[in-house]
Amino acid sequence: MDQQLATSIFWSLFGFRYARNIVGIPTILSARPKLAQTPPRYSPKDVSVIVPTTAKSLPELTKCLQTIAACSPAAIFIVTSDANTNLLSKHCSDISVDVTVLGVPVFNKRDQILKAMSLVQTPLCVLADDDICWPPAFLEYLLAIFEDPEVGAGGPRQRVRRNAKPDAWNFLGIGYLERRAWNNVASNLIDGSISTLSGRTAAYRTEILQTEEFSNYFLKERGGKGKPNSGDDKCLTRYVYSRGWKIVIQPDPRATIETTLEPDGKFLLQCVRWSRAHWRGNIAVMMEESYWYSRRYFWGLYYIYLAQFQVPALL
Numbered sequence: 001m002d003q004q005l006a007t008s009i010f011w012s013l014f015g016f017r018y019a020r021n022i023v024g025i026p027t028i029l030s031a032r033p034k035l036a037q038t039p040p041r042y043s044p045k046d047v048s049v050i051v052p053t054t055a056k057s058l059p060e061l062t063k064c065l066q067t068i069a070a071c072s073p074a075a076i077f078i079v080t081s082d083a084n085t086n087l088l089s090k091h092c093s094d095i096s097v098d099v100t101v102l103g104v105p106v107f108n109k110r111d112q113i114l115k116a117m118s119l120v121q122t123p124l125c126v127l128a129d130d131d132i133c134w135p136p137a138f139l140e141y142l143l144a145i146f147e148d149p150e151v152g153a154g155g156p157r158q159r160v161r162r163n164a165k166p167d168a169w170n171f172l173g174i175g176y177l178e179r180r181a182w183n184n185v186a187s188n189l190i191d192g193s194i195s196t197l198s199g200r201t202a203a204y205r206t207e208i209l210q211t212e213e214f215s216n217y218f219l220k221e222r223g224g225k226g227k228p229n230s231g232d233d234k235c236l237t238r239y240v241y242s243r244g245w246k247i248v249i250q251p252d253p254r255a256t257i258e259t260t261l262e263p264d265g266k267f268l269l270q271c272v273r274w275s276r277a278h279w280r281g282n283i284a285v286m287m288e289e290s291y292w293y294s295r296r297y298f299w300g301l302y303y304i305y306l307a308q309f310q311v312p313a314l315l
Contacts, residue, residue, distance in 0.1 A: 044139040051130055062095050124205060157249065197247055231277045
């Protein structure tokens with residue numbers, strides 16, 4: 001190959017691969033918190049929180065619920081299996097957390113979310129995993145993103161909880177989620193795009209999710225022979241964008257949640273599941289929706305959808 005041609009190819013690939021880093025760094029450094037007006041449009045009493053759970057770790061669930069309750073939402077719904085409802089009702093009464101415990105016949109996160117959604121009576125709802133911790137006054141800072149009436153959904157920054165004695169697996173988890181948070185905040189600040197609004201904690205306008213159209217959309221996907229048990233946050237992201245709403249990440253460090261990831265080798269299996277869901281979800285967007293290639297989300301087109309076909313990521 002001619003040296004000049006080889007050099008041109010190299011710099012073209014280099015530019016395509018690293019433009020997102022070059023642009024992302026000053027974008028992140030210039031990020032400023034979204035601030036609420038005075039008085040704020042929404043308060044924690046305008047929020048209901050839905051926590052789908054398998055209840056496999058009651059101590060972790062307890063800590064999660066305590067941090068959520070400390071933020072004073074109007075209502076908290078825990079949705080588990082029918083077999084676990086009595087156990088969780090007693091457990092929540094023992095820890096003095098006022099919640100409504102609901103059950104579904106079989107564990108399925110989408111069914112669990114919809115079970116509680118029909119009971120929400122507040123203008124905003126927050127979906128939260130059972131392994132997260134919210135900081136004090138979290139909702140007050142998160143709700144600032146809804147000062148813009150065109151914002152239909154949004155979420156906080158995230159980080160992995162550092163163990164008292166961090167090991168290599170804890171370090172890998174921290175690095176993974178920091179990279180994801182960095183990428184999401186950067187792309188969202190540039191043009192409002194985001195690959196996936198993480199289900200660890202995500203806020204939505206209730207009117208978007210409390211319709212028959214949404215329920216049908218949410219349940220129409222099928223994974224193999226059964227109902228899907230993953231990719232629910234990707235599906236929610238796709239639905240919000242396709243209906244013309246904005247999604248905003250609150251970069252305020254006071255609205256940063258903490259979570260845990262799987263320890264030891266289970267972390268690698270978790271990464272495989274995320275990667276599979278990421279590819280499947282992006283392909284679904286590209287096949288079924290049109291917003292991803294609109295001029296409005298020009299950076300997301302490059303950063304999320306075209307960049308995924310780079311050879312290293314593909315391998």
